Amino acid sequence: MLEDAIKWNQKHLEHPMPDTPSTLLVEFLPTLLNLDGRKALDIACGNGRNSKFLAQNGFECDSVDISEVALSLFAHLPNINTFQEDLDLFRPSIDSYDVVLNFYFLNRELFPSIIDTLKPNGIFLLETFIKESDGTNSSEIIDEKILNHNELEEIFSDFKILYNQSSYITRREGQEAKIISFVAQKNE
Ligand SMILES: C[S@@+](CC[C@H](N)C(=O)[O-])C[C@H]1O[C@@H](n2cnc3c(N)ncnc32)[C@H](O)[C@@H]1O
Numbered sequence: 127m128l129e130d131a132i133k134w135n136q137k138h139l140e141h142p143m144p145d146t147p148s149t150l151l152v153e154f155l156p157t158l159l160n161l162d163g164r165k166a167l168d169i170a171c172g173n174g175r176n177s178k179f180l181a182q183n184g185f186e187c188d189s190v191d192i193s194e195v196a197l198s199l200f201a202h203l204p205n206i207n208t209f210q211e212d213l214d215l216f217r218p219s220i221d222s223y224d225v226v227l228n229f230y231f232l233n234r235e236l237f238p239s240i241i242d243t244l245k246p247n248g249i250f251l252l253e254t255f256i257k258e259s260d261g262t263n264s265s266e267i268i269d270e271k272i273l274n275h276n277e278l279e280e281i282f283s284d285f286k287i288l289y290n291q292s293s294y295i296t297r298r299e300g301q302e303a304k305i306i307s308f309v310a311q312k313n314e
Contacts, residue, residue, distance in 0.1 A: 227251050
């Protein structure tokens with residue numbers, strides 16, 4: 127925990143991350159506003175770019191990250207509750223959230239608790255790196271941190287898939303990497 131926190135604190139200090147909310151989240155806001163509840167969880171929230179967007183749009187957001195440097199950037203804002211936690215250990219409680227965000231962070235062991243923490247009709251939004259359909263890895267990201275082709279469809283097979291598109295982004299180092307943008311809704 128401590129080593130990871132130090133590493134991520136340093137990364138946040140040396141390379142501040144973009145502060146604009148994800149396009150996927152912005153595009154899905156009208157759908158999220160149709161839900162009955164307004165309680166959101168942002169997993170590995172970083173500088174809070176997506177938490178802040180939800181908080182500004184009527185949600186109360188619980189924002190979890192290992193880096194206190196990242197959390198300190200937005201912890202003072204209204205409708206935000208920050209939690210410095212190691213997501214290797216932290217698990218959200220059951221039936222608690224209308225929306226769960228998981229952007230550019232992958233811990234497969236969290237998926238069962240993401241499913242459990244969503245309320246009926248709750249919506250899960252994810253964007254992160256994914257392998258090519260032939261199984262090759264176009265980025266330099268280690269296999270443990272990159273999704274396999276069709277992995278999400280299998281894990282969220284009981285959900286209604288609202289959006290599932292892959293594309294390519296250019297990383298800070300200039301290298302192209304394949305990502306998946308995925309939105310799925312839990313059944314009633
Ligand atoms: C690439 S950033 C993504 C931040 C944010 N989700 C976004 O899209 O802007 C990954 C984040 O995961 C956090 N992180 C890494 N390992 C973690 C862990 N074990 N527990 C909690 N947070 C962790 C880092 O501090 C960092 O803020």
